[in-house]
Amino acid sequence: MTGTRIGKWRRILxxxxxxxxILGGVVWATTQRWEHRQDVRALPPLRERAIKLAPLHDxxxxxTDEQLEASLRKVYPRxxxxxxKMNYVDHAFRMWGPDAVFDDPEALSxxxxxxxxxxHDEFAKVWPNNPPFLVKTKTGxxxxxxxxxxxxxxxxxxxxxxSETGISRDYPVRTSEEDTTFGELVRxxxxxxxxxxxxxxxSTLAYALFLPPVKSWYTTEGQELNWDRIADRLMREAxxxxxxxxxxxxxxxxxxxxxxxxxxxxxxxxxxxxxxGYLTAVSRLLVHSQHERGYWDDQWYAGKxxxxxxxxxxxxxxxxxxxxxxxxxxxxxxxxxxxxxxxxENLTRxxxxxxxxxxxxxxxxxxxxxxxxxxxxDALALWRKTTPAEFMKTRLRKPQEQSxxxxxxx
Amino acid sequence: xxxxxxxxxxEVSSMAPAPSLLKERLSVPWTAIPVVTACAAFFTYLNYIxxxxxxxxxxxxxxxxxxxxxxxxxxxxxLPLSAGVPVVDTSWLSQLLFGxxxxxxxxxxLSLVFTVTLWCTYFLYTRAFYLLSxxxxxxxxxxxxxxxxxxxxHSIIRPEIFGGFCFATLIWMVxxxxxxxxxxxxxxxxxxxxxxxxxxxxxxxPVLFLAWTNLHGSFIIGLIVLGCHAVGRTLQVLWTRRSLWxxxxxxxxxxxxxxxxxxxxxxxxxxxxxxxxIESALFGRNENLKDxxxxxxxxxxxxxxxxxxxxxxxxxxxxxFSRQRVSPTDILLLLVFAxxxxxxxxxxxxxxxxxxxxxxxxxxxxxxxxxxRWAARRMRGAESDRPExxxxxxxxxxxxxxxxxxxxxxxxxxxxxxxxRPAASQYNERTPLGITKFLRENPPRGLxxxxxxxxxxxxxxxxxxxxxxxxxxxxxAPKRLWDGYMRVSKGETYWDNxxxxxxxxxxxxxxxxxxRLASEVRGSAVWKVIYxxxxxxxxxxxxxxxxG
Numbered sequence: 001m002t003g004t005r006i007g008k009w010r011r012i013l014x015x016x017x018x019x020x021x022i023l024g025g026v027v028w029a030t031t032q033r034w035e036h037r038q039d040v041r042a043l044p045p046l047r048e049r050a051i052k053l054a055p056l057h058d059x060x061x062x063x064t065d066e067q068l069e070a071s072l073r074k075v076y077p078r079x080x081x082x083x084x085k086m087n088y089v090d091h092a093f094r095m096w097g098p099d100a101v102f103d104d105p106e107a108l109s110x111x112x113x114x115x116x117x118x119x120h121d122e123f124a125k126v127w128p129n130n131p132p133f134l135v136k137t138k139t140g141x142x143x144x145x146x147x148x149x150x151x152x153x154x155x156x157x158x159x160x161x162x163s164e165t166g167i168s169r170d171y172p173v174r175t176s177e178e179d180t181t182f183g184e185l186v187r188x189x190x191x192x193x194x195x196x197x198x199x200x201x202x203s204t205l206a207y208a209l210f211l212p213p214v215k216s217w218y219t220t221e222g223q224e225l226n227w228d229r230i231a232d233r234l235m236r237e238a239x240x241x242x243x244x245x246x247x248x249x250x251x252x253x254x255x256x257x258x259x260x261x262x263x264x265x266x267x268x269x270x271x272x273x274x275x276x277g278y279l280t281a282v283s284r285l286l287v288h289s290q291h292e293r294g295y296w297d298d299q300w301y302a303g304k305x306x307x308x309x310x311x312x313x314x315x316x317x318x319x320x321x322x323x324x325x326x327x328x329x330x331x332x333x334x335x336x337x338x339x340x341x342x343x344x345e346n347l348t349r350x351x352x353x354x355x356x357x358x359x360x361x362x363x364x365x366x367x368x369x370x371x372x373x374x375x376x377x378d379a380l381a382l383w384r385k386t387t388p389a390e391f392m393k394t395r396l397r398k399p400q401e402q403s404x405x406x407x408x409x410x
Numbered sequence: 411x412x413x414x415x416x417x418x419x420x421e422v423s424s425m426a427p428a429p430s431l432l433k434e435r436l437s438v439p440w441t442a443i444p445v446v447t448a449c450a451a452f453f454t455y456l457n458y459i460x461x462x463x464x465x466x467x468x469x470x471x472x473x474x475x476x477x478x479x480x481x482x483x484x485x486x487x488x489l490p491l492s493a494g495v496p497v498v499d500t501s502w503l504s505q506l507l508f509g510x511x512x513x514x515x516x517x518x519x520l521s522l523v524f525t526v527t528l529w530c531t532y533f534l535y536t537r538a539f540y541l542l543s544x545x546x547x548x549x550x551x552x553x554x555x556x557x558x559x560x561x562x563x564h565s566i567i568r569p570e571i572f573g574g575f576c577f578a579t580l581i582w583m584v585x586x587x588x589x590x591x592x593x594x595x596x597x598x599x600x601x602x603x604x605x606x607x608x609x610x611x612x613x614x615x616p617v618l619f620l621a622w623t624n625l626h627g628s629f630i631i632g633l634i635v636l637g638c639h640a641v642g643r644t645l646q647v648l649w650t651r652r653s654l655w656x657x658x659x660x661x662x663x664x665x666x667x668x669x670x671x672x673x674x675x676x677x678x679x680x681x682x683x684x685x686x687x688i689e690s691a692l693f694g695r696n697e698n699l700k701d702x703x704x705x706x707x708x709x710x711x712x713x714x715x716x717x718x719x720x721x722x723x724x725x726x727x728x729x730x731f732s733r734q735r736v737s738p739t740d741i742l743l744l745l746v747f748a749x750x751x752x753x754x755x756x757x758x759x760x761x762x763x764x765x766x767x768x769x770x771x772x773x774x775x776x777x778x779x780x781x782x783r784w785a786a787r788r789m790r791g792a793e794s795d796r797p798e799x800x801x802x803x804x805x806x807x808x809x810x811x812x813x814x815x816x817x818x819x820x821x822x823x824x825x826x827x828x829x830x831r832p833a834a835s836q837y838n839e840r841t842p843l844g845i846t847k848f849l850r851e852n853p854p855r856g857l858x859x860x861x862x863x864x865x866x867x868x869x870x871x872x873x874x875x876x877x878x879x880x881x882x883x884x885x886x887a888p889k890r891l892w893d894g895y896m897r898v899s900k901g902e903t904y905w906d907n908x909x910x911x912x913x914x915x916x917x918x919x920x921x922x923x924x925x926r927l928a929s930e931v932r933g934s935a936v937w938k939v940i941y942x943x944x945x946x947x948x949x950x951x952x953x954x955x956x957x958g
Contacts, residue, residue: 029684
């Protein structure tokens, strides 16, 4: 009787022990696998500081120092005062960078521009009655876009603009609800990113500058991304599709290419070859489409100069289109490697068209299309292998000169 | 005369004939004739069901791809926009089978495997219900109930049919291996029967789950069934004995628990290991599925809702009139599967089997009482009660009926030298045969937008290497891509921008299901219709888009 009871006890204990082992094993194995899966799908790490694409070509015959100075003075960020358009603020910051100072009291310094973008307290001073620019979303801190003048013009436009200045990952950011870092803004973008995004040019530009060479990573949608895939996405649509006549796609491709060449391989050899081939083909189209006066317009891909009338237009959509196409194109070409560039002759004609156009536009006209003008002026500086802030640093007028200049202008 | 309410097999003694003449041994009662007729008719009916135009072709295509590449796909080879979305192929073995069948026997082979699998599935249900009821007519009622509730899910050939077969096998094993389910009253004190090792379960369950896991992701359902048995039995013992000690001593608590774990262990034997388990468990959480009919929540006005309501009424009625005890396991199974169905109507196929299983003891009890009452009334009215006679001629009639069923079925006609069915009969009438024929003759240059329900067919029957925006593997489409696809499918604003974004070069439109898109494409200055038939049309860009 006692023996039977001991036998039953033993059986029960054996059963319970086996359950503990089996269930513990299953839970452990599943947890391990789940954690591995989460690790694989974790966001990629960020560089400590975004890489800054240095200008490659110094071509004084394209634009002289005097012409460059005159052009850059035209595009000072004269946004002091209430309610500056945030689209212009981020364009100004990407062009001038954080160290810029100006000899015009109306112009915001680089540090002031940065504070407007990354410090809600400063933003609230100039936009007191509007919703914040920096907000906390479900996926993390983010910058509002396409919701009015107090927001950016495109998804991740501000993010890429600030990244282009070589900002640090840990740069402090103050949103309306919390203190965070710029790296968190990039991570939020990575969490929200989809390869099927309608606008993807600025996100990919920011990632190219901020992500170290990683083999691949996963989107929140579960799609594995690598730079070949992103580059293919940038090249997928027809050449005329995209914001600013698709020139931002080319700019992002150049950034990917430069990050690959200078900061560690991120493209496969075949992928790099495809990007070079694509940009070279675009360059060929540009050569054939360039107007004899030097500009490109919304038909830049047509293979022949489109405009035969209103060649001297200095206002309206025609001029805007030319400024958009030529400014953006010259900017990404200035950063592109030699192997994809059109002949210097074409580039010089385009640069001179920009110089003439900026010269003829008055300050108010430029203020009204600041975003486009900033790309054009930035392009001129880049073709002189400098940056706007660097170039202007030694050319700033002293206060007495400023007042004299004001009197002269008055 | 006392009314018998036992559910013990009554014909056990009569099924042990003396080893006399072969003719006598092969004799059957006349009641076998309608049963065989029903089975033969069901076989013929199943074999006449044309191949559907949706995901079967994706599965066949995957199978063919695997046979060609000798490996499992890691990404969908036909969906460039879903590149980078990892594929955990929960049906790889079924697909391999489909791919092989299609290559050796074409569509008729697919049709045959569908017929045989489904027929065997319902045969197993019938057998299980017969074991429960001991009466063939009651078993057929149970099978009919399963068929009726799961009607919406049985006519499409896909790996799920193998899952269904495995499910029916599990139910048969459960009924066969477990004596207390239906015969508790009789065997409650029969320690000897209860103590017998249920070898069918110990060997059958791991083997079944090993196959099931590799055939279809529905093996999770099987694990739930076993888990419910373990928990249900625990609750039952706890309720009746009021002692945890007794729970731990109970033979069937231990058996069901270990069987569940054994099954779980068997599911790990697959090319993906534990990942398959995780993927299968998480599959239903994919947000894209919300746009697919079979993944909708239960609505009582829908067909499944009506079927579900009928089941609920039957449940109430049977519990009201049945004198059979209600098992906690059955209650648990019913609640779990009913809750599952309330969330996703696709569960109805599994709910049907579980519902019939749980109702069978009550159907048997009520049915037996009614039969006995009817028999008693008949005895009072008649002079004598003639025993049911068995005749060899009935056997011959049964064989003739079975032969007719086979001969009338398309497979039989082909085996007997007849002409194969024309394509219009082999394939569902909404299969875009004309569209794929045109595309084969005029292969599109780039990506094709097609409704997801036709994309698999296009990939199978269209020109080699054709790529589409999405397919019936909708879980592989990143959410934003899927939302865009749905937008285009409904012809909503920016449909053409989305086609530009994807660099689509040809659009296939289903005229019946995509009326608005059809109208938008026809009215577009960018798209030109180049082919049209009764089902749909193909449009391409008027001018080729410039590429860099």
